Amino acid sequence: MKKTIKFVTLFAALSLVTGVVAAPASQAAKIKACIVLDTGGVDDHSFNAGAWAGAQASTALADVSYLPSSSSADFAPNIKKFLDQKCAIIIGVGFSISGEIVKAAKANPTTKFAVVDDAGLDCNADYSVCNPVANVKGLTFSTDQAAFQAGYLAAGYSKTGTVATYGGAPYPTVTIFMDGYAKGVAYYNSVKKKNVKVLGWDPVKKTGTFVGDFSNTAKASQLSQGFEQQGADVIMPVAGGLGAATAKQSQTSGKSVTIWVDTDGFYSAPQYASVLLTTVAKGLGNAVKSVITDTATRRFTGASYVGTLKNNGVSISPLHNFSSKVPAALQAEVKRIGGQIASGSLKI
Amino acid sequence: MSLELKGITKSFGALVANDGIDLSVNRGEIHAILGENGAGKSTLMNIVYGLLQPDSGEIRVDGKVVTIHEPSDALAVGIGMVHQHFMLIPVFTVLENIVLGHESTSKIGKLKLSEAREKLLALAADFGFEIDPDAYIENLPVGVQQRVEILKALIYDAKVLILDEPTAVLTPQETDELIEVMKRLRSQGTSIIFISHKLREVKAVSDRITVIRRGKVVASADPSSSQEELASLMVGRPVNLMPDKKRPNPGAPILEVKDLVVLDPSGRPLVSDVSFTVHAGEVLAIAGVQGNGQSELAEAVVNLQAHIRGSIELGGVQLIGKSVHDSLHEGIAYVPESRELDGLIGSFSIAENLILDTHREAPYAKGITLSPKAVATRAEVQVKEFDIRAQSIQDPVTSLSGGNKQKVVLARELSRPVKLLVASQPTRGLDVGSIEFVHERILAERDAGRAVLLFSTELDEVTALADRIAVMYAGKILAIVDATVSREELGLLMAGVKK
Amino acid sequence: MKKFWNRIAGTALLPALSFLLAFVISGLFIALSDAKVLKEASHPLKFMTTALSTVGNAYLALFQGSIFDPNLAHGHTVWQGFYPLSETIVTATPLILTGLAVALAFQSGLFNIGAQGQFIFGAIGASYVGFHFHFSPVLHVFLALGAAIALSALYGGFVGLLKARTGAHEVIVTIMLNYIAGFFILWILKTTTFLRPRRIDPIAPEVNPSAQLPHLAGANFRLHAGILIALLAAYFVWWLLNRTTIGFQFRAVGANAAAAKTAGISVSRVTIATMALCGALAGLGGGVHVLGSEHALTADIGGSFGFDAITVALLGRAKPTGTVLAALLFGALRTGGRTMQSNTTTPLDIVLVIQALIVLFIAAPTLVRFIFRVKNLKTKDAMTAKGWNG
Known part of the structure; x- marks a missing residue:
């Protein structure tokens, strides 16, 4: 018993020490791009996977990370977590997260936001009046x-x-x-x-x-x-x-x-x-990639993006x-x- | 063959179950081992039969030291055992059960039973048993099943036969027959170790008696000693086996049961058309072999059975249709057959068990809150009154001995205003001292003018306590007789024979 | 005093050791599933240090994400550094209540798998009263929570009624009622009564501010009064079980139903009351979740609160205090896992591994005893599920 405990204590102590020492060094010039996924997980072979693929295609310009959501209750804390981490852009996947993204965007005007599959508008209680928000880009697809x-x-x-x-x-x-x-x-x-x-x-x-x-x-x-x-x-x-x-x-x-x-x-x-x-x-990955690119190159605008046949945002294979x-x-x-x-x- | 045990010691943690036990069994001798529950009899026998290994000591067969690691070793040196609970497979035939574990097969794996059949029939003829090798065990009466167990040991040449509480499951007639069988075995040279706490039987059959108390051999006794002497040796103090019974003074009828029928969920009758009356100041005992509807009848009286018909009146109040709680509070004290299963909540403390029935009443409850103080005060009083031996009233009842557990049940049940005491197998598994206490208490209730309905399968208990005896057989009451009736007649009634 | 410590050691040692083992083994998973670590497989020393730093980073992030994060306090007050702790509490709050709903049932010998469905009905009740009516603030909260309790008590009590009257096994019934609740909320969120105007996806209107639970630590923290309600509920369950006649009957039936029945306690009445109370507790959880942190009913409002509750109650040994602590632990793991995932490359799913391992070890005390060579590990369990024997 004693021996085992000793080993475990040593292990715990070592991991704490090395953990502190080996804190990741920051990389210059790259921005932080963060994705909050909808429920379904990163391997859903659908929009979560598509959005994450787009983000991974942007690693030349950005450090990318994601947080999965097990239910809609996770949206707000996930966004908050990324705000704490000073992400340059936070992209929410799915229209159900839109409300939380808009709420966070209004509270954090210097951070850029984007929503996949929703216009990302700020609406009143009964959704009769909706206005665009300057730091939220809606990514929708015709x-x-x-x-x-x-x-x-x-x-x-x-x-x-x-x-x-x-x-x-x-x-x-x-x-x-x-x-x-x-x-x-x-x-x-x-x-x-x-x-x-x-x-x-x-x-x-x-x-x-x-x-x-x-x-x-x-x-x-x-x-x-x-x-x-x-x-x-x-x-x-x-x-x-x-x-x-x-x-x-x-x-x-x-x-x-x-x-x-x-x-x-x-x-x-x-x-x-x-x-x-x-x-x-649906060119979801491309849309995500381009909004990350725009953020990295300081060309981000809140103007919503609509994928069409004309801009190749949607297509028939x-x-x-x-x-x-x-x-x-x-x-x-x-x-x-x-x-x-x-x-x-x-x-x- | 002779069997000798020398200095057998076996401990379980701090408990020394066998402490340097010496014992010898001669050829053709019936040697009884007498002791209370927990004295160490079963541990000793399990060591002899190879189910347990001793910490120290040796076993000698015909003077030679043998090591017995498992039952097959025991069988190999000629030691056979018949357990209290039979080790038979109910859906197999007698013959199949006999060969079980010793099957000889033909080359293609077919069972060869003809050899075993001949051997079995020859052996049965030797002892005068009548046995059908192709009968299924589940269709045989208990007494016959026991004979199959004995044959099973003998057919593999057991020279020493251990019988562990063999009469516990038998009717008086079957017990008599077993005693005859044991005597015949003895005459043919088989030695028998007879384990029992029933003094009458021990006296009737044994050649020598060894008394074990708390893991030690305390005495060797002669079969001619009186039952009181034997009991005193078992307990270690003088005991009074026949409680002083005053003359009965029956009063008005308290419990009147008329045409009572209890059905099982599938509609089969467990108790059919039972009628009887119990008067104030009298003990009516319901005797019978286990499993003839007594348990169901006892439960029906307090409405623990779901499907009942007929009439149960307590002091003129119809009980049928009432809840268990209301039935009890009409004035019934109920001591259920199984303390552990139905009488007590093992993980609850003594104090909590004492208020299982009255926890909603003042002073234990104020509104919906319990008053731990009132509960504890009551517990302290009752622990004293009923001599419940416990370290603390907050100890869980599982930590108590069987006798003290039963005292907790009695203390709880008798503390309500009671007109009728229903006690089902109240001394089952108890030591002699506790049996005395329970018997005295039951008679005290009778003498205080209460009606007592006693259910017991122990004939001694029935005759010691009852004023009248009703014998149940196959769900019916065969007869209600006076307590002065002879044992023989009672035995016949219990076997279903009505004159 | 010594006796007191022995008691603590007796009941807390197994969970504590299980906890430790789970972390050690999960550490192996973290190290061996990390690409950086595996790259060093050919250099034993480098492999070890990388592995240790990876695991260390992951657990450090787990701690920072659930208790205290100095980075958050940096440039602000120390208070701000405890933001993760407040999140842990917010996540744990509904779990405490659903955990109690399972624990109380265990105490009565019942296996309540239906906390999920009861939670959903509580959420529906609270949400409807919350968005549809206008009352003064405190009153509104009480009415909304009252609706949550009433609805879910009926939903749970129904199970008890079925069991008492027909003998239907509560495990089967509650599983089925979970499905019904899951589909019921999908349907109800399509009705005009519940669907938020101009929305097609299943979401109800936000509850009115008067029905929202007040924040406890300012607007920057999501910490709301729900935790006080949950702790109060835990105290209530303790008081009920240990100080009242009703709780006495609950425990009696749970410990030995036959003896309880023989002593005149109505087992069917206890069954119905227990299930109704358990329903009320789980439903209160749903209500608190909606009024405290979510503010709007969604189709997935139930999350896995009802199912995690079973684990929480088992971990808490069906005791109110234990349940509260277990729920806080689960809340900490969940919120901490978020930081672990975003700060390090260790996936959030490792938290599920840790949770599963803890439960595994709790359930297999012999294994823990063997590994740590502890003899006097107290394994006696108040509620080893009697579920299947009824």
Whole structure:
């Protein structure tokens, strides 16, 4: 007993001493960029992962670190922790953190802030009046533009005349995909005088099919199977990691193909490459990287950033395995529509 | 074969369970070992049978020192043991249980039972046992199960047989039969070590008696000694086995039970159509072999059984439908069959156990707060009155001996205004001294004009205390007889035979 | 006095040694999962010093993040350096209350896995009264907390009622009710009554300032009056268990239900009362969490307060004082872990490893006894879960 205790005491003492001595030396010139993640963890294969990837791409200019949040109760203390650490810029991921970011930004006007997926506005109690905050940059994405292209592509690709989509939860960042997708199909119908049906989203009533969360794989598989049974042969899941459940269903049944979202699935989920028609990509990492770069080079402004087809903030990925299976004419049309949206000649 | 123990010593921590015990058993002798609970009898036998290792001392068989590390070593030198709780597998047949652990198989692994069957039948014939090798254990009466245990030891050539409290589970008739079997074994040269605290049986069968007290051999006694003498040796002071019983003076009926039926949750009757009356100033004992519905009947009286029908009136008040609390407070003192399970809360202190029933009443409670002072004062008084031996009233009751535990239960139950005392197996597992105390207290309650309903499987206890005896068999009361009835007749009734 | 210290040593030695072991083993994890350390694998001496400094840094950060950080005091008052401690208390506050909800149940021989659901219902009640009504400050707080207690007491009492009337096992029932509460809050936050205007994501309006718990150490600190409520609740539970007839019955049923029943105590009544009280405690936790630090109901308001409560109660040996200390420890680990993650490369998840190891060692006293060669380690447990036998 005595011996053990001695050893432990020694160990503890040593670690304390060396700990103090070996405190990290500060590196000159680099700024500190800090990311507060939304719930789901850094490995969520979705916006947390995307934002963190963007930050890691900025290490030439910044020391980057992140804090995970296990629930929304962690947002405020996480932001406070980074304030204590004198981060030059604090980036919150997800619209739910927006309120806390804005609150902190108003209290700390010299620190720069950014919010991914929200405009980062300062709103009054009933959200009737919202004003921009000078040191908060909102990073939002018009994913409906790229989803519009995807919808058009899906409608043209479908053999059965039925395509589908579903979401994780009815959040605006999710439904915007579904909305664009459904409108793309409708556009295809009006141009081609066809009647391709969309399951899972009604762009008029703004209602649709949702899993309820972003983790229930069983339910996601069930929904995908249901869509297949109703004849859908293209499915676009907008549910983060749950997309894998749909891609797997496509693979096993052979009855459908999947449209991936956020980051090009050909690379991020290569095991499903054989059934991924395309990806509605959201340039989240690039947006994060550029706001860090702007901060480091003292060009930060509070003007909100909106990712569009025009500024390449959103895009539709190459067809990869499907480039030979999709008629060249359809490919050309999808590309042309993209150009028209970017130039503003086609309004969604 | 002769067995000799020399200076066997075994300690458990500070407790010396066996302290230099010397003992010898001759060929063809029944040697009784007498001692109270905790005297060290079982420890000694477990050492002989290889279940425990002694700290010092030696075991000699026919003069040669043997080492016994485990029961198979004991069997190898010819020592067999029949435990108080049978080591049989209920869903196996007699034969399967006999060969268990000694299975011989054919080359492909099939059990070879024919050899064992022949051996078993021959052995049973030798001793005049009637036994069906293919009967399932669970279908056999307890007495027959015990014979299977004995056969199991004998078939592997046991020359010394240890019987640990063999009569505890038997009816008086079965006990008589066992005694016959033991005598027959003796006549064929088998030695028997007979462990018991029942003086009558010890006297009836043994050739020699060794008395153990607190881990030491205190005396060798002759079977012709009186029960009082033997008991005094066990306890170490003079004891009075037959409590002085004054003439009964029965008064008005206190407890009237009519057509009582107790069902188990699946609707099978545990007690059927039982009717009896207990008067003030009388002890009605419910006798019977364990498991014939006595426990359920006792619980039914204080509404601890859920599915009951019929009528239970205490002093004219119908109890059925009342809560346990209300039943008790109508004037019942209830001493449950199991002190540890139902009578006491082991981790609670003596003081707390004494107010389990009355903690909501003044002076122990003021509103919803407890008054530790009042609780302690009461505990101090009762510890004195009931001679509860404890270091402190704040000690947990688990630290007490069985007798003192029972005194805590009695102290609690008898401190309410009581019309009826229901005592279920009140002396089970107690030492002689505590039995005396409990018996005297029960008679004192009777003499003070209370009705006493006593449940006991010990015939001696029943005859010593009862004014009238009701015998239960298979959930029914077979007969209610006067306490002067003969033991033989009682025994027959307990076995379900009604004249 | 000596007896007193023996008692302390008897009850605190096992947790203390478990704690120590957990930190030593977690230290190994920290060192061996660190890229810097592994790079030095070929130089034993350098490997050792790097490993020690990595672990030392991590634990130093853990301390600075949970108790006192001199960097924060620098240029300010010393007081400011205790900001981490205030955060520890804020995090621990709801845990104390949910921990008590589990501990009290243990004392009555019940296994309350439902603190999570009860917490959520308390949060819903407090939130609704908090944002929907306008009262004077003190009154508003009381009414909001009252709503939290009432709602969750019903939710917990329902479990007791089911168990008493039908014999349904509380473990199964509370697990199911946790699911119901989790989905109920998702649904309720979609209704117009609860959804914040102009928001689509599940969040309720902020509670009115009159219903918010007052700050205890100025606006710079999040420390709020909830801790006083939690400590009061802990005292209440102690008083209830040790000084009242109701608590006497709770403990009696918990220690030996058969004997309690035989002595005339109504086991079913005790079961219902215990579960209702446990519900009330957990719900109070939910209410305090909303009114004290969050101020708005969100779908994930429950966090893992109800589940961590089980560990906290076990660690605290189902005693009120122990539960408070265990909750503070968990709060410290959680808040400290944040600093550890952001200051060093050690991930926040190591905190979960430490927590798990502490519980593991507490649950396996023989192991601790073996490692430290301690003989008289007191392992007698008041509440070794009787859960499954009913």
